[in-house]
Amino acid sequence: METEHTPTRVLVVDDEESQRTALAGMIALWGYSVETATDGQDALDKLAGFRAHVIVTDLNMPRMTGQELLQRLKDQGNGPAAIVQTAFGSLETALSLIHDLGAFWFLEKPVQSQALRLLIERAVAQQGLAEHAERLERELGYHGVLGEMTGASPKMQEVFALIQQVAPSRAAVLITGESGTGKELAARAIHNLSPRRSAPFVAINCAALPDTLIESELFGHEKGAFTGALERRAGCFELAQNGTVLLDEIGDMPLGTQAKLLRVLEDQRVRRLGGKTEIQLDVRVIASTNSPLETAMREGKFREDLFYRLNVFPVPLPPLRDRLEDIPDLVAALLADMNRKHSTKVTEAAPAVLEILGTHSWPGNVRELRNVIERAAILAGEGTIRVEHLPPSFQGTSGGPRPATSAAATLGGAAVSNGSELRVPVGSTIEFAERALIELTLEHTKNNKTRAAEILGISQKTLFNKLREYGAQNTSGAA
Numbered sequence: 348m349e350t351e352h353t354p355t356r357v358l359v360v361d362d363e364e365s366q367r368t369a370l371a372g373m374i375a376l377w378g379y380s381v382e383t384a385t386d387g388q389d390a391l392d393k394l395a396g397f398r399a400h401v402i403v404t405d406l407n408m409p410r411m412t413g414q415e416l417l418q419r420l421k422d423q424g425n426g427p428a429a430i431v432q433t434a435f436g437s438l439e440t441a442l443s444l445i446h447d448l449g450a451f452w453f454l455e456k457p458v459q460s461q462a463l464r465l466l467i468e469r470a471v472a473q474q475g476l477a478e479h480a481e482r483l484e485r486e487l488g489y490h491g492v493l494g495e496m497t498g499a500s501p502k503m504q505e506v507f508a509l510i511q512q513v514a515p516s517r518a519a520v521l522i523t524g525e526s527g528t529g530k531e532l533a534a535r536a537i538h539n540l541s542p543r544r545s546a547p548f549v550a551i552n553c554a555a556l557p558d559t560l561i562e563s564e565l566f567g568h569e570k571g572a573f574t575g576a577l578e579r580r581a582g583c584f585e586l587a588q589n590g591t592v593l594l595d596e597i598g599d600m601p602l603g604t605q606a607k608l609l610r611v612l613e614d615q616r617v618r619r620l621g622g623k624t625e626i627q628l629d630v631r632v633i634a635s636t637n638s639p640l641e642t643a644m645r646e647g648k649f650r651e652d653l654f655y656r657l658n659v660f661p662v663p664l665p666p667l668r669d670r671l672e673d674i675p676d677l678v679a680a681l682l683a684d685m686n687r688k689h690s691t692k693v694t695e696a697a698p699a700v701l702e703i704l705g706t707h708s709w710p711g712n713v714r715e716l717r718n719v720i721e722r723a724a725i726l727a728g729e730g731t732i733r734v735e736h737l738p739p740s741f742q743g744t745s746g747g748p749r750p751a752t753s754a755a756a757t758l759g760g761a762a763v764s765n766g767s768e769l770r771v772p773v774g775s776t777i778e779f780a781e782r783a784l785i786e787l788t789l790e791h792t793k794n795n796k797t798r799a800a801e802i803l804g805i806s807q808k809t810l811f812n813k814l815r816e817y818g819a820q821n822t823s824g825a826a
Contacts, residue, residue, distance in 0.1 A: 354379060354380040355380065355400045355401070355467075356379070356381075356382070356400050357374050357380070357381050357382075357399060357400065357401045357402075357403060357467065358381075358382050358383070358384060358390060358394065358399035358402045358403070358404075358427070359371045359374065359383045359402075360383070360386065360390045360402060360403065360408070360413065360416065361383075361405040362385055362386050362405065363405075367383050371383050373460055373463075377464055377467075379467070382397045382399070385408075386408040386409055386411050386412075387404075387410065387411025387412055387413060387415050387416030388410045389410075390402065391411075391416065391419060398427075400427055400428070401429075401430065401451075401467055401471060402416075402426075402427050402429045402430070403429075403430045403463070404416060404417075404429060404430070405432045406431060406432065406433060407434070413432075417429055417450055421542070422517070428451040428471075428473060430450070430454060430463070430466050431450050431452075431454070432453070432454055432455075432458060433453050433454070433455050434455075434456050451466070451469075451470045451473070452466050452470075454466065493510060493511075493536050494532065494535060494540075495532045495535065495536070496529055496532050496533065496536055497676050497677050498670060498677070499676060500670040500672050500673045502665040502670045503665070503673060506533070506663075506664060510536050510537055510540065511540060513537060513660045513662070514536075514537045514540035515540070515542065516660075518659045518660045519612070519631075519632045519634070519659040520534075520537060520632075520633045520660045520661075520662055521597075521633075521634050521635070521636070521657050521658045521661050522534060522634070522636075522661075523639075523661065523662070523664065524637065524663060524664030524665070524666070525637055525666050525712055525801075526637045526711070526712065526797035526798050526801070527667075527711045527713055527714030527715055527795070527798075528665070528666060528667070528712045528713060529712075529713055530635040530637075530664060531550060531593060531595060533635075533662060533664060534548075534550070534633045534635065535548060537591070537633060537662075538590070538591040538631075538633075541591070543591055543631055546587075546588070546589040546590030546591070547586060547587050547588070547591075548587070548593070549583045549586045549587040549592050550592075550593040550595055551564055551565065551583045551592070551593070551594060551595065552595045552596055553594055553597055553598075553599050553600040554595075554596035554806065554807040555596075555808075558601045561604055563582065563620055564582060564583060565604070565607075565608065565611075566584065566611070566618065566620060567582030567584075568620035568621055569620065569621035569622050571621065572619070572621025573620065573621070576621070580619075582617065582619065584617045584630055585628075587630050588629060588630060589629050589630070590630065590631070591630070591631045592631070592632055592633070593633045593634075593635065594632065594633070594634040594635070594657075595634075595635050596636060596637065596807065597634040597635065597640075598636045598638050598640055598643050598648075598649060599806050599807060602648070602649075602650065605649065605650045605653050606650065609650065609653045609656060611628070612632060612656050613656070615629070632657070637801065640654050640658075641654075666709070666712055667713055667715075667716060668708055674704050674705050674716070675696075675701055677713065677716060678696050678704065678716075679695075681716070681720040682694075682696070682720060682724060682732075685720060685721050685725075686724070688721075689721075689724065689725055691725065691727070691728055691729060692728070692729035693724045693728070693732060694729075694730060694731065695731050695732070696732040697731050697732060697733050697734070699733075699734050700732050700733065700734055703734065703737065703741055704719070704741075710792060710798055711792070711793065711798060714795075715793070719741070722736075722738060784803070785810070785813060788803055796810055
């Protein structure tokens with residue numbers, strides 16, 4: 348275990364013996380522990396036993412160049428800070444290394460001793476800040492906070508541990524959980540704890556896009572690739588270059604697109620629709636789903652080979668009903684967010700409110716809780732949230748008979764509902780019964796379309812199409 352008295356370790360990499368020896372001797376005089384390597388490959392071998400804090404490396408070397416060395420260190424993640432020595436005329440290359448490969452800085456040869464000493468000191472300080480931030484993130488996880496996720500319950504601590512374990516790697520992650528459990532927040536936490544944190548995070552909802560557009564959104568297109576393609580457009584994989592792409596609700600992706608996605612994942616190359624050349628990718632892939640992909644595979648709706656390609660590291664998120672002890676912490680975090688969003692000054696929720704919230708089944712999970720707290724914070728304005736600030740269904744008024752559903756009203760009262768059952772008279776059309784059932788289910792889920800689609804056993808895309816159809820019928824009828 349390292350202590351604050353452990354000397355800073357510096358690795359000098361240069362194929363010229365005189366230059367290498369001179370630099371190592373000078374750095375050692377400044378109080379650093381120094382090791383040397385003759386080229387990039389030798390440096391990788393030395394780093395296996397010499398955990399350097401800083402690397403001072405030349406660019407042009409045999410076997411493995413300085414640029415190749417930095418690329419290997421970037422691929423491995425969490426490498427030491429690198430100071431690059433450049434010869435005259437290679438300044439553009441050095442700046443490219445800083446931008447693309449994360450080098451700390453560069454020095455032109457011949458190296459000025461004071462400049463090198465100052466850069467090493469700054470690199471060490473930056474490494475210390477980064478390590479402190481990572482330690483703080485881990486400690487926050489132990490106390491129930493990880494990124495924008497909150498929860499000190501055992502189930503959430505298991506989730507936080509999984510996220511922290513997988514984040515530094517390049518492994519594909521499959522996040523599973525009901526709608527509203529925070530799958531995108533988990534994906535962002537993985538990205539923000541990874542070496543890719545400074546690169547883009549791009550999310551795409553596979554269920555919200557029609558089949559005709561999803562491939563363009565994923566892979567991009569060239570001008571004229573299809574009707575309406577008026578200009579070249581980069582897809583989400585290109586936009587996420589060197590970063591992370593989240594494929595949300597991957598289970599609703601069409602089978603044809605699944606085959607193309609599998610090839611992109613295996614080859615790490617993408618070709619825009621209508622394009623002739625392939626683009627090399629360096630993208631970490633996270634997928635999420637609120638329905639079991641194993642079921643979709645058995646039904647022939649999801650490719651088995653794609654499932655195993657994505658399910659390298661599964662991260663299951665628990666529903667809120669299985670971690671009700673987290674509600675007080677979640678409410679506190681949500682109130683802070685609502686105060687910023689709405690300029691309210693709400694300080695707490697009354698114990699009676701927390702007791703009511705702690706007995707709710709939360710079919711919409713944390714998203715539903717957020718909606719409830721947002722409404723209550725706006726009504727309270729300041730001070731304490733009281734029971735009267737909660738929605739009526741949380742105040743003991745939801746146990747009695749409920750009026751007819753919107754489906755019954757819309758369809759002339761022929762469909763009758765008592766809130767949990769739907770009766771459709773003989774002689775009704777299938778379309779009539781289907782619409783009544785969909786609207787009753789939406790009422791039951793408080794218009795949570797994702798949850799309604801799960802209950803109905805249909806995809807979100809099918810549900811959205813049905814609702815658009817009903818809207819068109821209403822408009823037509825009104826006209």
